[in-house]
Amino acid sequence: MGGKYDTMTTGGATLKCAGDVTYLGHPKGLFYLAFTEAWERFSFYGMTALVVLYMVNQLLLPGHVEHIGGFSGFRAAVESLFGPLSTQALASQIFGLYSGFVYFTPLLGGLIADRWIGQRNGVVIGALLMSAGHIAMTFDKSFLVALLLLVIGSGFLKSNISAQVGALYPRGDEARRTRGFLIFSTGINIGAIVGPLLCGLLAQVYGWHYGFGIAAIFMLLGLSTYLYGYRYLPARVERRKFEGTRLTAAERRSVYALIAVMIITVFQSTAYYQLFNVTPIWIQEHVALDLGSFRIPVPWYQSINSVFSIVGVPLVFWIWRHQALRRREPDDLAKIGTGAWIAAASNLILVAAIFASGDAPVHPIWPFLYCAVLGVSFLYYWPTLLALVSRAAPAKVNATLMGLAFMSLFISNNLIGWIGGFYEKMRPAEFWAMHAAIAAGGGLLVALFGRSLSRALHPARSVAERSPNRAEATRAP
Secondary structure, rough: OHHHHHHEEEEOOOEHHHHHHHEEEHHHHHHHHHHHHHHHHHHHHHHHHHHHHHHHHOOOOOOOOHHHHHHHHHHHHHHHOOOOOOOOHHHHHHHHHHHHHHHHHHHHHHHHHHHHHHHHHHHHHHHHHHHHHHHHHHOOOOOHHHHHHHHHHHHHHHHHHHHHHHHOOOOOOOHHHHHHHHHHHHHHHHHHHHHHHHHHHHHHHHHHHHHHHHHHHHHHHHHHHHHOOOOHHHOOOOOOOOOOOOHHHHHHHHHHHHHHHHHHHHHHHHHHHHOOOOOOHHHHHHHHEEEEEEEOOOOOHHHHHHHHHHHHHHHHHHHHHHHHHOOOOOOOHHHHHHHHHHHHHHHHHHHHHHHHHHHOEOHHHHHHHHHHHHHHHHHHHHHHOOOOOOHOOOOOHEEEEEEEEHHHHHHHHHHHHHOOHHHHOHHHHHHHHHHHHHHHHHHHHHHHHHHHHHHOHHHHHHHHHHOOOHHHHHOOO
């Protein structure tokens, strides 16, 4: 918090700043936000791990698809854009639209909260809508309504809960704020791991609606957690104001360079996010999932990706430190490019597995490695992109460009829906080789344009690199 938010007034009574009440050295509100986000991510990733399989195996089949409210008109609209679609292609397209708009609506949810209702109310509205969406998912008739509620609810919740984390700390307390976001991110990662594990198991043992039902319960627990800690949270987040809106020539070059980098990351994001769309279908059809009397739930593979996005952090940091000691740590553009090449390699793992297996089912270790390597690729490119935008974007448009970074995921997820429609028309090896090529396209663009983009984003460093005293400068403490 800090500044004018040292106190909050409600109904004539003045409350102490949320950041005044601390626990383990951090504002108490941080832990309510972290647990809220853990419950929310549990429900979100649990539902996401099920929805494509649910559509392909039950919902879009005869006997169920006729019961979905408004589906005939919706299908006609989608097929007017993409042509006639099979069950799998339609499921892929629906997932792409859903997952894409999940990253679009936070721009609107943040705008509404900033201008009118405040972040606390925004999060509550978002949690209520998402809870209703998960409950609606348990009925065939309300499937489209469920997706709409989840998209709108995520827009309100996702944009505003993160803003509240930063608002708990006073200006200048950057070290504690950074550690606070790490604690908050831990809640996200725990939910992303546990959600697919439990929802996937319940769906396999008891049926799809039990998996969706537990997601609804945990979303309601998240809302309860948030409301319990309501008094420790800022009602409205202070936004810094900057004089003037004109950008200098150098600032404009930085903005154009950042937009170019975001466009490049669309390639590896497209290869990465197919993990949540077509990959479960391929695993269900081609992987030997039976281990004795136990069958591995397909959604569990998505948890593997999340696990390696956590355990891979020390490994990646060790690699970067080792490179830094030898003065060879790559810059941000090179790290983003490396993430693209790793994503390409992960898809080639599936290609190799398919050729190695021949006509036999693929051993479950291969998709395990695919998911694990994809998790490492994500660590290389996505946090690096956010850090680059945060650091290099001009202050006047910093938040806007951060929103645009998430818009790249909107584009990527819509692309995976469209590309997923080709799955049945191609051999599996060709399909995953295509994704390796898409990811490699991002790496190639960094190789071709990374140096010029880095010069636009780091003009001072570029001058130092061209200086005849560069060697002495790099050795300075």
